[in-house]
Amino acid sequence: MDIHWFTGIKSIRDLLSSDFCMFIGAFCIYFYLLSWDYTALLSIEIFIKFRHPQNTNYEKRRWWYHLGSHLTSLGVFFWLIFGQDNDGKSIMKTCFSQAGKKYELAIMAPVFLHFPICVVATGYSWYISYGTFYRSCLKYHMLVVVAFTVGWVPIAIVHGLSYEPFHINIHKHEWFILISIFLGALSGALIFTARMMQRGLLIKIIDSIFHPRKFAVINKKNSLCTELQPDKICEGLQGSYARVFNSVTVKAINDILLGISTVLINSENTSQEQGKIINHDHREWNFTSKIPEQGKFIITQYNILSHEKIMKHAGISYQDLYKYYIYSSLNAPENYENIESRCKSIGGKSGAFFYFTSDKELILKTIKDEELDVLKEIMKDYSERITSEPCSYLSKIFGAYKIKIENRSTVRVILMENLLSRMENPIMFDLKGSKKNRKLSMTSYFNADSMPRNRVYKDLDFMDVVTDIQFGTFEMPEVLESIELDTDLLRKHKLMDYSLLMGLDDRHFLNSSMSKGNNVFKIGKYSVIIGIIDYFQAYNTRKKLEKGYKMIKSKSEEVSVMSPEPYRTRFMNLMRTIFSSTNLINNFQ
Template sequence: MVLLTIISYAVLAPISFICQIVLVYGFLRVKKMKKHPEVMIFWQCISQIILDLHWITGIPYINNSLSIVCQFVGAFFAYFYILSWNYMLCLSLEILKKIRNPLNCKYKKRIIVYHILCHLSCFIMFCILILVKNNNGRSLIGTCFIQNASIYELIIFLPVVIHFPICWYICFYTAWASRTNVYAKHLKHHNYVVFTFSICWGINSVTHGLNYSGFNLGYIAILDDLSMIFGGASGFFMFLARISQKGILKKILRSFYKDANFFRNSNYRSLANSNLKSIMNPEQALFSQLNFSGDYSMLFDNMTCTAALDILVGFCKYFSYCIGSENDIKYIKNEKSYKLQFNLYPDTNKNIYIKHYLPEYFEIIMQQSGIGYRDFINSFNIKDNIKEIENRCKSVGGKSEAFFYFTKDNQFIIKSVNSEELDILKSMAKDYSIRISENNRSYLARVFGVFKISINSSHPIILIIMENLSRFFTSPLSFDLKGSSHERRSTYTSYINYMIMPRGKVYKDIDFENTFGKIDIENNEGPEILNSLELDTKLLEKYEIMDYSMLLLLEEANNCRNSLLHSKNCFRSGELIGNLGIIDFLQNYSARKRIETTLNTFKNDKKSNYSCIPPDMYRDRFLQLAKDIFVCDGLEIVKG
């Protein structure tokens, strides 16, 4: 026992401490290591460093000097002990979510929730441990932690009951899913970290839990010894699991003497520069090169880009089938959809299933827009889209967490939708296609197809192909306008005029009001615009749709493409060319929205300040917004 104590305190703990310091340093210096979900690993490393320091309190001289504050110090160490488990659990949940939906790229809001829950639960536990009177902080192994044999030992035992089973279930689920789920194998290095942590600190949790006097099990020497060995060396084992990912250690070591500029040449860029024409089977070769699992910080990005690439290949094959140039496809047809199955890449077992909803209605929209399946094939071709593919896989869908993919030629957008939005689109497809094909121009964004896609046994993804309203512009000012004021600004910076406003971000109502306010349209197009918007919003109100937006794009005329001038929806205002469209029109006034509206009525602000209001009120406010923007003072808004 004495020998193990010396080894743990004097050898294993310092090594573990140094290893975790190296990882934290790498996180701070190497830019790629700051990508999601690295922040959870970072907090785990910080917790591990604190726990490595906890072993020092087991040295008799230091322990005696801390006798008065041992309870507080022990509660502090217990805080980070539970915190490390919390972040491992969050990491495991992120793994599961990514496997189920590899196109989900919106992590920021979830990370905030993770941080709050992780630290709040630990803070509550910390307060309990420092306020109770029957906890002196002296642990089973003589360190300042949790009082030996007290009921508070069960707090340390909780992760065995809650965190440990969930983490291990997800590890085994990922291992099982990797047999059929082509994306799960990207996450094996995440599993190494979770697996190693669970073993090292799981033994410690079991030791403390069984040491509770209420169990009457007495002192279990073997568990105590294992707890000291694995606990003391846990940081070292975590370090080994971390650097098992190809290139991580090399990047960290380089960061000691060189800035991390060598990351500029990513695998995607080197892949894009390869001579694809000389490859007999470019799709298979591209897939094999994208399936690298070396860079831990790129694992989630790899999954997203690989999924996007597979979808592009699948769409190209499917649309080739639609025009009669692809034969190796099995299909089942029913009244509302086509379901097809085919091999995604030659000489592989990677199958894709595509279900095409109501093609007869969306083909009407395609014909009206002058779009054919060959246009999709040209826009989705792999050779062009593989270049910087990671920059076009985005999550800019606001609260919906929608995934967006912008084609290389900037013509189309592939967007993910949920099942509720799918139901809305299916229900209104006929009327929507009729409205688009009417003589009166429509500002509803064009949707050219709705699909449900599954690759092997992966979770099905619902996607729509829609027009890119910014395809005519080089670098426009973009405004997402709803007519409300609550949380409807993107910047608090005041700009003298629009020319100094940064491009590349989406501004909102208050930003527009502060910069433009109104737009004077040439050729008296205001009445025609308002009339078209009345017809569009009447259709949306019919299906109880609200929370849609007016996407307003403005750019100097000399920067716009000539084809914009032939677009029905463009207008001119002085030296600016503009284009507008109604987007995000798949949110109906559901029960959840009604509750949100009710809650807003209890606030002091006017109901009209909020985005969530009944469809009829939303339509009136939206049309009033259009009237105010396009200087249509002499016009009346037709209701109903």
């Protein structure tokens, strides 16, 4: 981007033709706009991450950021190349954009678009990160924004004011032009210096270039994530913004685990003063962590009696949850490695944050406020169903919490069983009973063994291989009776969009002592685990509008979104097809 400054040397500029000067200018403007795009988008992502530290969806947006930034910058590049009256000779007497022409507005545009975004997003991120370790991560990005602003905003203003229709004689202010040239020429050095002010980063970059293998080993061995010191990552090993995001995620998980562990420790002793009873079934906990920078916690524990009933039915106590699941995860270094991949639900579209405990037995999942309201409403009937006969296939929830930490956003989480914890590398299906957009890929598999793992397949994928799985009729009537009762409970509470999660494993033995649960079957050569998941969605106004939109778009009444009654009918049709018929494909309506 800075090569155009060399064309300011008269002897070099005289050697260049007008077309070549125009090309150099367009090339530099392309990277100039691209740099502004990346700086603004990164500022926005940092704000989102600080605001919602448990959110890991930025990976999905990154591709669109790259695509959008390059396309817009390329559009300006071709406009400069094929536009008229552009010889590339700028007011700075370099090869950039022709002085006084409309192309000057492209240079000035970031002053009104990108610059305010950077200032507002970064400034607000600084504000909301008060009293947290996030500031130590943010200060280096702020220095980059400041360096970029000092280096390029004056240049943009000079180019914009030189646009002829503005009738501003910018040459009357020669001093401003000279200062702009001076700062612009130093912009690259300013930005590089700002980035390299991070302690040890330059040494790491040099070492990674000359000793890449050594650097990779050291980086893996000394990962501060594994030392449970996320607040030190920004000053330590991290050399990229991805590592900053990683450290923020680690910190968010650490906070949630610490808060829940404190609640679990004290839950069996209801005389604890910090546990304030809100009503007969909710309790609010207020405490300040002794760990530096953790701050004050306010945690609301919901539906305590109902969750205790489920825990008792499962043979689990508060101490068990704390000692064997939460505390072990809080103190397991390996549980913080590859943290971004551990916090994702494969195939999930809700944007929820998933975190698997170290033994994979339990999941911490964030839920929306409206989903928490649904859970509170159904909890009494739900706990009755879970603990009654015949056994329920609804996934078990052992706790629901709203966690507010000082200077951080509120997060709502549930502690639930991981249905597939007993399987090492299962084939997974998410079944709803619909054929509309219910195929993962265009590839058709003829048997389950040929299906790649670590994906969640859908209804039509299942029908491709169902005959290979060899479902029989052994114990199936009992399964259908249980699912009938489960879905009837959901129907009564006007819930829909739930699905049957099915895992297949061709190994003879499953992990953990829980492998003898009622939701585990042996069918043919496969061990099969089933459970009903994602049952918090009410048929609300948003879903009704979504149904109407999809019906108009597809010009058909067959859409995936349905009201609770027909949704249950469609779902149970698939359940009967799977568990009570040998002619599975023909019965799939």
